[in-house]
Amino acid sequence: MRIPALLVATTLVITTPAHATGGHEARFDRPHDGWAHSSVLRAGTPERVGLDPAPIDAALDRVEQYTRPDATGHPLFAGAVTLLAHEGTVVTHEPTGWAVRYGDGSAVELPEDQRVPMTRDTIFDLASISKLFTSIVVMRQHELGRFELDDPVAEHLPEFGVNGKSSITVEQLLTHTSGLVAWLPLWSRYPDVPSRVKAVMDTTPVNPPGTAYVYSDLNLITLGLLAQKWSGTPLDVLVREGITAPLGLKDTGYNPPASKLDRIAATEYQAGRGVVRGVVHDENAWSLGGVAGHAGMFSTARELAVLGQAILNGGSYGGRRILRPDTVELMLTDFNQAFPGNSHGLGFELDQRWYMGALTSPRAAGHTGFTGTTLVLDPLSRSIAILLTNRVHPSRDWGSINPARRAVANGLAQAMAVKPRHGTAHTPTAGGATLTTRALEQRPGQRKLVFDAFVDLDPGDSVVVEATDDGATWREVRVLTGYGQRRWQRVEVVTEAAVAFRWRYVQGTGYGGRGAYVDSVRITDRRGVLLDAEREPVGLHSEGWRVADR
Known part of the structure; x- marks a missing residue:
């Protein structure tokens, strides 16, 4: 990336x-x-x-x-x-x-x-x-040995274990996988604090525990009550x-x-x-x-x-x-x-x-x-x-x-910089922008494309590496995707008799990531080097890419 x-x-x-x-x-x-x-x-x-x-x-x-x-x-x-x-x-x-x-x-x-x-x-x-x-308060209680994550809540708060909730664990409350409904109108439907707390204890799950993620305030209300029960505070x-x-x-x-x-x-x-x-x-x-x-x-x-x-x-x-x-x-x-x-x-x-x-x-x-x-x-x-x-x-x-x-x-x-390993950087101004190698010498046999890549792209975004055998029709040879790793990787592509390669940025409908970067482009075959873009920077042609330095 x-x-x-x-x-x-x-x-x-x-x-x-x-x-x-x-x-x-x-x-x-x-x-x-x-x-x-x-x-x-x-x-x-x-x-x-x-x-x-x-x-x-x-x-x-x-x-x-x-x-x-x-x-x-x-x-x-x-x-x-x-x-x-x-x-x-x-x-x-x-x-x-x-x-x-x-x-x-x-x-x-x-x-x-x-x-x-x-x-x-x-x-x-x-x-x-x-x-x-x-959650921090609860985990402090965990450090004190008051419970295990897989403990059923009802072991510690018996009044919770009614209406199908006996198997719900503390972990499931913390991760919103308990099956409890997202929300109840406690403030308007019940007249006082005891009846509101009882409504939470009496609620019936909408999903079997552990089968679905439903973000629920009731999970944390229950955890607050658990912390008080464990500590007496x-x-x-x-x-x-x-x-x-x-x-x-x-x-x-x-x-x-x-x-x-x-x-x-x-x-x-x-x-x-x-x-x-x-x-x-x-x-x-x-x-x-x-x-x-x-x-x-x-x-x-x-x-x-x-x-x-x-x-x-x-x-x-x-x-x-x-x-x-x-x-x-x-x-x-x-x-x-x-x-x-x-x-x-x-x-x-x-x-x-x-x-x-x-x-x-x-x-x-x-x-x-x-x-x-x-x-x-x-x-x-x-x-x-x-x-x-x-x-x-x-x-x-x-x-x-x-x-x-x-x-x-x-x-x-x-x-924060994604530091160029060598020289400057290029970035496309919009989806569809391409970076293309010059035409390579036509000779039979396999070609190996090697480059470094840093990829931090939103799901749905990608950099598609393509090759052409005739200069007109492009075929996909590699797709660069992913995010969150934040480390450079070495990419190698081996294909038959390509006369050029290009990188095409595909922009999806997501929110965007930090970017995808390629560096150190080199193409070889069994007879030697066909393109070393470090030595021959004009060997790369940009359409819609512009220079950046980090």
Whole structure:
């Protein structure tokens, strides 16, 4: 995924040089093994850690544009805070737009003197990112020997084991393979907390346990209750004592105090509640007192990044450990290989292109939240991408922010180099672009095409290697696909009597990856070298490819 040119097939174009200092350059094509070694996050610049600032700036511009009204008459979201970190350095931490922008459910903005601007320390309702805190609490209980992953939940919470749920395991709750329904209207259908909890305990699975992936809030509500049962301690106290206090997080927790209201981003306008601000947006979590396994956590971008860095560090931060490294490894292991497209560790989502963008790999971990929050962790590059928005302010019906999520992740991925092994790079401007060798000497026998390739393409995208025997009709001899490995590979193609080869970029309908690169093109037959593109750069003809240098 020798000619003084590296030939690139990608829609993520890098045309500016790296601005690394001290000879260091961040490399997308050199993935890390093991955990990061950063003790604490520090402030810095993209250049300081070898990142190209231009793609990051472009991503920030995209986020800012989404805060402006579009053809619908309203913005995609009222405001946002974007934080990107690489190798333990926060390279950007930028607010834009408004934490409070509307006074009701309409698109009519408040007068500017009544709005509240976003700031770096704006506190957001994290929504379903709360599930990660619950999962960490649960796995801390696992470290204490309170349960095994394959334990039936009913062994620990007997009231759960009714209506076909007796075989559901703790692991299945953590991986959303329990068979439970996605959601119940607890807040409106049941009159009080005990009856709402009982409704979760009494629910009947919609699928046999372990047979399907269904993302369900009920899984995490149940896990929160399990953690309390195992420890004898309420969930909010477990989060505080086991996560936020050790990590030094002052603005992260449930039910933020009124003294912090002026720093909290508003969420949706709801009938009977008005513009929700300072209390959890999720109606079910609200009806459970603001503390629930699936929602309820509030935090800032910086403090969420601290949690992310602790995970990248293998469970510790600043000398304080919240999880053992083997536990973190377990949480980032895909337990859902039987359900393609729904890769999931223990609490963490894995390998989700729709919001992880070009940072996606089988190791990429994170979560999103309904209120407009996003956390992406990339262990391979030791990077963190956070986009916190109040996209439901004032309405949940104003559209998906997934393009903004991908833009942020893509910006960080593009800021890291895929380093040309020799010279410059080429990238196509659109699908169908081709890079073709000159006509080869016509002589009988087999031809061997050898080149280096780096491939990080969205499923559906490919670089097709083709050969022609007559200069007019092309036949496929190899297809380059795949993503997430981030390593160069040597490619060899042997075919009969081809008079030319070409690389054709096929662009699918996906979200895009970091790119596909070819280098060191050489063609031989039994009599010797027919083309060495390093020595003969004019031996490659481009249609729709352009030069890039990283």
